[in-house]
Amino acid sequence: xxxxxxxxxxxxxxxxxxxxxxxxxxxxxxxxxxxxxxxxxxxxxxxxxxxxxxxxxxxxxxxxxxxxxxxxxxxxxxxxxxxxxxxxxxxxxxxxxxxxxxxxxxxxxxxxxxxxxxxxxxxxxxxxxxxxxxxxxxxxxxxxxxxxxxxxxxxxxxxxxxxx
Numbered sequence: 001x002x003x004x005x006x007x008x009x010x011x012x013x014x015x016x017x018x019x020x021x022x023x024x025x026x027x028x029x030x031x032x033x034x035x036x037x038x039x040x041x042x043x044x045x046x047x048x049x050x051x052x053x054x055x056x057x058x059x060x061x062x063x064x065x066x067x068x069x070x071x072x073x074x075x076x077x078x079x080x081x082x083x084x085x086x087x088x089x090x091x092x093x094x095x096x097x098x099x100x101x102x103x104x105x106x107x108x109x110x111x112x113x114x115x116x117x118x119x120x121x122x123x124x125x126x127x128x129x130x131x132x133x134x135x136x137x138x139x140x141x142x143x144x145x146x147x148x149x150x151x152x153x154x155x156x157x158x159x160x161x162x163x164x
Contacts, residue, residue: 025056035059042073042081044107044152045091064090084109084138086121086131093138101146109134111153116142 025035041060043051054062063071063081071081071092080095087108094105109115109131111122116139121131142149 040073042092042094044093044105044109045088047088047108050107050152082137082141084134086125086127086129086134088126089130091134093134095141101148102141102144103148103150104138104142105150106138106152108152109138110149110151112151113149115151116149 028035028038035057036059038057038060040063041054041057042063043054045051046064051062054060063073069083073079073081078097080097082093082095084091084093084107091107091109093107093109096103096105106116108122108124114120115122116135119132119135119139121128121135125131141147
């Protein structure tokens with residue numbers, strides 16, 4: 001969820017899979033928004049734990065990109081969807097650029113930070129070589145400027161605001 005200078009990754013499928021489909025809507029409302037305020041969903045990939053809750057936000061447009069190259073979401077360079085296959089063939093990560101920092105949401109390309117640090121892909125993969133290439137690319141991007149890296153299965157971070 002992106003609001004001005006605040007970014008937060010919501011994984012709707014996880015909440016729906018856990019039998020708490022209303023939990024996603026409540027989390028959005030706690031931030032002062034309605035699920036109807038969300039106009040775009042860009043999941044990292046089409047596995048149920050990441051995309052399974054998309055139907056809870058029927059007003060939103062879902063963007064499915066796959067391997068078509070980098071996708072500039074707003075055509076201004078602020079948010080890029082980056083193909084990062086390996087975990088799944090349709091996997092992509094998200095790069096949010098600010099003036100001084102950037103936020104890299106890795107999705108399942110990295111379950112934990114050590115996957116990126118050690119260039120050691122998670123165990124759940126479709127293609128190990130693709131996963132290694134994706135990790136190398138994400139590492140290179142993270143070294144270009146100050147980067148906050150958010151991995152998908154790391155412990156949840158709450159109450160954090162990243163000023164870009």
